[in-house]
Amino acid sequence: MADQETLKTVRELEKYKYGFETHVETEKAPKGLNEDIIRFISEKKGEPEWMLEWRLNAYRLWLTMEEPRWAKVHYPPIDFQAIHYYAAPKRKKGPKSLDEVDPEILKTYEKLGIPLKEQEILAGVEGAPKVAVDAVFDSVSVATTFREELEKAGVIFCPISEAIQKHPDLVRKYLGSVVPPGDNFYAALNSAVFTDGSFVYVPKGVRCPMELSTYFRINERNTGQFERTLIICDEGAYVSYLEGCTAPARSEHQLHAAVVELIALDDAEIKYSTVQNWYPGDAEGRGGVYNFVTKRADCRGRNSKVSWTQVETGSAITWKYPSCILKGDNSVGEFYSIAISNGRQQVDSGTKMVHLGKNTKSRIISKGISAGRSQNTYRGLVSIARKAHGARNFTQCDSLLIGDKCGAHTVPYIQAKTPHAKVEHEATTSKIAEDQLFYCRARGIPEEEAVALIVNGFVREVIQKLPMEFMAETQKLIGISLEGSVG
Amino acid sequence: MLLEVKDLRAVVRPEDENEEDAGVREILKGLSLSIASGEVHAIMGPNGSGKSTFSHVLAGKPGYEVTDGTVQFKGEDLLALEPEERAARGLFLAFQYPVEIPGVPYMQFLKVALNAQRKLRGEEELSTPDFMRLIREKTQQLGIPMDMLRRAVNVGFSGGEKKRMEVLQMAVLQPSLCILDEIDSGLDIDALKIVADGVNALRSEDRGFLLITHYQRLLDYIEPDHVHVMVRGRIVRSGGRELALELEREGYAAYQEAAA
Numbered sequence: 001m002a003d004q005e006t007l008k009t010v011r012e013l014e015k016y017k018y019g020f021e022t023h024v025e026t027e028k029a030p031k032g033l034n035e036d037i038i039r040f041i042s043e044k045k046g047e048p049e050w051m052l053e054w055r056l057n058a059y060r061l062w063l064t065m066e067e068p069r070w071a072k073v074h075y076p077p078i079d080f081q082a083i084h085y086y087a088a089p090k091r092k093k094g095p096k097s098l099d100e101v102d103p104e105i106l107k108t109y110e111k112l113g114i115p116l117k118e119q120e121i122l123a124g125v126e127g128a129p130k131v132a133v134d135a136v137f138d139s140v141s142v143a144t145t146f147r148e149e150l151e152k153a154g155v156i157f158c159p160i161s162e163a164i165q166k167h168p169d170l171v172r173k174y175l176g177s178v179v180p181p182g183d184n185f186y187a188a189l190n191s192a193v194f195t196d197g198s199f200v201y202v203p204k205g206v207r208c209p210m211e212l213s214t215y216f217r218i219n220e221r222n223t224g225q226f227e228r229t230l231i232i233c234d235e236g237a238y239v240s241y242l243e244g245c246t247a248p249a250r251s252e253h254q255l256h257a258a259v260v261e262l263i264a265l266d267d268a269e270i271k272y273s274t275v276q277n278w279y280p281g282d283a284e285g286r287g288g289v290y291n292f293v294t295k296r297a298d299c300r301g302r303n304s305k306v307s308w309t310q311v312e313t314g315s316a317i318t319w320k321y322p323s324c325i326l327k328g329d330n331s332v333g334e335f336y337s338i339a340i341s342n343g344r345q346q347v348d349s350g351t352k353m354v355h356l357g358k359n360t361k362s363r364i365i366s367k368g369i370s371a372g373r374s375q376n377t378y379r380g381l382v383s384i385a386r387k388a389h390g391a392r393n394f395t396q397c398d399s400l401l402i403g404d405k406c407g408a409h410t411v412p413y414i415q416a417k418t419p420h421a422k423v424e425h426e427a428t429t430s431k432i433a434e435d436q437l438f439y440c441r442a443r444g445i446p447e448e449e450a451v452a453l454i455v456n457g458f459v460r461e462v463i464q465k466l467p468m469e470f471m472a473e474t475q476k477l478i479g480i481s482l483e484g485s486v487g
Numbered sequence: 488m489l490l491e492v493k494d495l496r497a498v499v500r501p502e503d504e505n506e507e508d509a510g511v512r513e514i515l516k517g518l519s520l521s522i523a524s525g526e527v528h529a530i531m532g533p534n535g536s537g538k539s540t541f542s543h544v545l546a547g548k549p550g551y552e553v554t555d556g557t558v559q560f561k562g563e564d565l566l567a568l569e570p571e572e573r574a575a576r577g578l579f580l581a582f583q584y585p586v587e588i589p590g591v592p593y594m595q596f597l598k599v600a601l602n603a604q605r606k607l608r609g610e611e612e613l614s615t616p617d618f619m620r621l622i623r624e625k626t627q628q629l630g631i632p633m634d635m636l637r638r639a640v641n642v643g644f645s646g647g648e649k650k651r652m653e654v655l656q657m658a659v660l661q662p663s664l665c666i667l668d669e670i671d672s673g674l675d676i677d678a679l680k681i682v683a684d685g686v687n688a689l690r691s692e693d694r695g696f697l698l699i700t701h702y703q704r705l706l707d708y709i710e711p712d713h714v715h716v717m718v719r720g721r722i723v724r725s726g727g728r729e730l731a732l733e734l735e736r737e738g739y740a741a742y743q744e745a746a747a
Contacts, residue, residue, distance in 0.1 A: 434549065439586035442546050443596075443656065444574035444604035453599055457590030457639065 029086035035059065038192055041086050045161045045195070048168065058181035058191030065185045071348035072377045072409060073317045075290065078255060085193045085226070153209050155239075156201040160228050163199035170201055174232055178261040178298040178325070186257040186292045186319075194228035194259070202237040202268075211467055212241045227258040233268035235301065242467055244275040254279075256315075257292045266301030266328065271309070273466055275474055277481075278314035285344030288316025295322035296352075299331035299360075307334040308351065309465045311474050313481040316345060321379065323352035326360035326391075333362040336462045340455075340481045341374030341406070350380035350411075355421070359390040367459045368399045370406035371485035377409040382423055384416040391421040399429040400458050402451065402485050452479035488559070489664055489695045490522040490545075495556035497544050514540040516720035517556070522664065527696040529706055531731060532717035533739040538699045539583065541717070542668045546580040547573050560664070574600075575607035579662035581653040583669040588640040593652065596640045597622065597659055604660065625658045629685050647678030654685035665689070666697045671705040683708030703735040719746045 029040050038059055042052040067078075150157050156167060163171050181191035202208050233239055256278070262270050272295075281288025291314075297306035308322040324333025335351035353362035362382065370376040382393045399408035410427050432454055440450035456463070456475050463471055497515040514537045522528050532538050544551050545558065547570035558565040565573060588596065602612040613621070626633055631651060641649050650670055657665055667686070671679055686709050690696070698709060706714070706728070714730040715722045716739070723742050724730070 433586070435586045436588055438548050438570065439582065439588070440596075440600075441570040442548075442574055442580050442582075443600035443660070444571050444607060445600055446569075446571045446603065446607075449599070449603060453591055453596070454588060457588055460590035 028084045031084055032081040033059075033083070033085055033193065037085055041193060041195060044086060045164070047161075047164055050168075050172065051164055054176070054181070055192050058188050059193075061182040062185065062188035062192055065182075065188055067185050068319075071319050071379070072375060072411075073319060073346040073348050075317055075346075078290070080189075083255060086195055149209060153206055154203045155206060155208050156199065157212055158199055160194075160197045160199045160230060163230070167199070167201070170232065171199070171230070174261070174263055175228075175230055176261075178263060178296050179259050179294050184294060187259050187294045190226045190228060190257050190259045190294070194226040197228035197230075197258070199229075200231040200239060200241065202233045202239045204234045205236040206234075207237070208239040212239065225254070225256045225258070227256075227260075229258070229260040230263075231261070231270060231272070232263045233265065233270050233304075235265045236267040237265075238269045240271040240273070240467060242273045242275075242470060244277070244470070254289045255292070256289050258294070260293070260295040260322075262295075262297035262306055264297065264299050264301060264304035264306050264328075264331075267303045268301055269305040269307075270297065271307045271467075272297070272322070273309040273470060275311045275466075275470060275477065276314050276318075277477060279316075280314050280343055280345050281316040283343055285316065288345075289314065291315035291318045291320060293318075293320040295320065297322070297324045297333065299324055299326045299328050299333060299357075301331070302328040302357075303330045304328050305332040305334075307336070307465070309336040309462065310338070310349075311462075311466070311470075311477070312337070312339040312347065312349060313477055315347075318345075318347045318349050320349045321351055323354070323381075324362065325354045325356065326362065326388075327356045328360075329357040330359045330361075331357055332360070335362075335364045335366070335380075336465045337366045338369070338459045338462050338478075339366070339376060339378075340369045340371075340478060341376045342371040342481055342485050343374060344372065345374040345376075347375070348377045348379055350378045352381040353383070353393060354381075355384040355388040355391040355393070357388060360388055361391070362393045364393070364395040364397075365462055366395075366397045367462055368397070368408055369402065369455055369458070369482070370399070370408045371402035371482055373405045375407045375409070377411060379411045379413075381413040382415070382425075383413075384418060384421045384423065386417040388418060389420040391418070393421075393423045395423075395425045397425075397427040398458070399427075400455065401429065401431045402455075402482065448483060448485075449479070451482055451485060455482060488521055489524045489526075489561060490520070490565075490697075491557075491559040492518060492520045493557045494519055495541075495544070495558060496554045497540065497551050498554055499540070500550055500552050513554070514551075514720055515544065518717075518721055520715065520722060522695045522697060524663065524695050525692045526713065527690065527698065527709065527711045528713045528715065529698040529700065529711040529731065530715045530717050530722070531700060531703070531734055533743060534701070536717045537720040538717055539668055540720075542580055542666045542697075542699055545573075545666060546570060546578065571603065572607060574660075574662075575604040577661075577663035579657055579660060579665045581650075581657065581665065581667045581670055583672055585641045585644075585649040585653055587642045589642050591640050592637055593640050594622070594636040597636070597656065600656070601659060621659060625655060628688065629655055629658060630681075631655055646673035647675070647681070650674060650678070650682045651685065654682055654689075657689055658685070663693060664695045664697065666699070668699050669701070670698070671700055671702065679705070680708060703731040706731045716742055718742045721746070 029037055035056060038055050042055060179187050181188050200212060231241060262272060264270050278289040278291060279287065299306055306324050310322060312318055322335060326333050333353050339347045339349050341347045351364055364380060366378050368376045368378055378397045382395065384391045397410045401408055408429055412425055414423055416423055436454055437447060437450050440453060441447060455478055463474060466474060495515050495518040496513065498511050498513045518541060530538055544553065553566055560578060598618050605612055670682060674682065698705065698711060711728060714726055714728065716724040723746060
């Protein structure tokens with residue numbers, strides 16, 4: 001009897017919480033990648049000639065490059081010719097409001113558990129907190145809210161394809177200025193084929209009046225997703241941007257190769273938060289998203305500041321190093337990370353803090369949790385240039401192991417070319433103690449809930465860096481990701 | 488009967504299962520004990536007599552295996568239940584060494600524990616305002632500053648503070664059987680008085696207590712109805728309050744020789 005119960009529970013846990021697909025008619029490019037496909041994408045997007053040239057140039061660079069192999073992750077070779085590089089939900093003329101959005105898509109958001117607060121916003125409830133939702137559904141933005149209020153403040157927040165049309169000067173000036181097309185293999189691929197993503201410009205002295213939030217979602221069989229995000233904060237401006245995502249269960253691997261570029265000018269501040277919850281694959285490691293992302297911020301101005309906060313719980317493979325180039329004097333870069341791996345997930349994530357300006361500061365807090373048979377690596381670079389007098393870095397990497405079949409690895413690289421700098425690195429590795437688990441259980445807390453509680457305590461410092469509306473959701477997500485990790 | 492233990496035998500299992508024969512040691516060797524609601528029992532005995540093991544086996548700590556005997560708790564087979572189910576049915580173990588849980592505020596820990604127990608009993612979870620009301624009442628009764636509940640569970644707490652918080656947990660969770668495993672260890676006399684006052688305030692007709700201690704000193708502050716002497720995994724003598732005083736005078740030597 002008890003055995004039956006256990007089997008049933010285990011079976012239910014194996015089903016991914018968000019394992020569903022929506023059926024929306026899609027229009028997709030044929031499989032494979034060549035210059036014609038890139039012309040197809042560019043034409044679909046109605047892009048100007050310079051953009052097409054930019055893409056083709058990136059494609060030609062990509063052809064000369066090789067996949068990076070230095071990360072501690074293993075996967076069979078990817079057939080880049082077996083992927084559809086473009087898919088868009090078919091729609092009647094562009095929807096002007098959410099009422100015109102396909103109810104299937106709205107239902108998807110519901111299943112995803114987009115918080116009630118945001119559903120209120122979508123429903124236009126008065127007094128709801130202001131969170132602008134630029135929802136990306138399978139590569140094409142289908143709905144954008146709060147456009148008007150942002151416009152009043154002079155903030156531009158729109159799909160990047162729209163920015164290419166309407167704000168070509170800004171796009172041409174900044175696109176690829178932080179992550180050049182030839183930066184790395186996946187950045188080059190993204191530059192050639194990106195189909196959508198967000199564009200944000202906050203003008204001089206403006207504090208963006210609301211949190212900007214985007215929900216990404218992969219939903220088309222065999223479709224790679226290549227988001228491109230570009231955020232520019234002009235002098236003295238401030239913006240906080242949230243990105244959260246999840247994807248349905250499927251048996252074939254999906255490639256995701258996003259590029260995010262942030263630019264902070266003098267006295268500007270950008271906070272970028274991510275909650276990543278893509279399909280991690282099944283118990284044997286089949287299926288699941290390959291998440292190969294390039295995220296980089298350029299603290300170009302004096303006294304500028306960029307904070308990356310990430311909660312990574314999903315994907316079969318994660319390869320991601322949100323970084324800061326601290327170019328402006330007195331600029332500040334921060335990286336707060338929670339990376340959870342369970343089952344057969346492989347995570348190789350961390351950050352790069354490149355100190356170029358004087359008195360630049362960086363702070364890295366990384367919390368890695370490994371369970372099941374997963375492998376979790378922190379890989380980070382702190383580099384201090386010869387002229388970066390007075391630069392300071394503090395790094396803390398804590399790893400927590402659950403069970404004895406997983407691995408945690410810490411690979412810090414530190415390069416200081418001036419003696420006038422201070423670099424600190426602290427690292428710990430611990431296991432959830434049997435004593436802690438028993439103490440919780442003796443108080444009536446079942447084992448899985450106890451693990452979630454202990455892990456949430458372990459990552460508390462980072463959770464507190466998240467915007468309010470993400471905190472409770474994230475704590476729950478941590479519990480869900482570790483289900484089945486004990487016992 | 489609240490708790491009825493009959494001929495309990497238990498062994499400790501080594502973590503490495505390959506070394507089974509080398510590590511298996513029998514700690515409890517036919518222990519019997521009955522506790523009724525409203526009674527306070529004390530088990531005294533020398534180091535290594537199995538007192539703490541007994542409390543761990545009752546609470547369901549992994550690493551022990553019961554090889555013989557029965558334990559009935561309110562008429563139910565206690566040994567068939569998971570530790571959290573035992574807690575939800577009203578069994579509470581105050582730890583000799585309360586465990587630290589970094590980053591988890593005490594307040595959250597208490598709320599999660601209370602609601603987990605309610606859920607297991609099929610009761611509705613307590614709302615945040617109701618929970619806060621309960622906590623305010625209990626902390627005031629025990630003279631515990633609310634600030635302590637904002638700190639992480641037992642992290643940086645003194646020995647006395649940890650034990651006081653164990654008593655607070657008892658007051659909040661309202662168990663029907665409280666097992667206090669050497670609640671006096673590591674406490675100075677002032678801290679001991681405070682903890683004892685807290686325990687005494689919880690004594691009632693529908694609650695039983697099992698005190699485990701080396702020293703009779705604790706029993707000056709929490710007066711037991713029954714005192715048991717435990718030696719080598721067995722209760723070798725039972726009596727009233729006066730037995731504790733006799734042990735204080737004469738020590739355990741005579742019992743140990745008899746058991747050997």
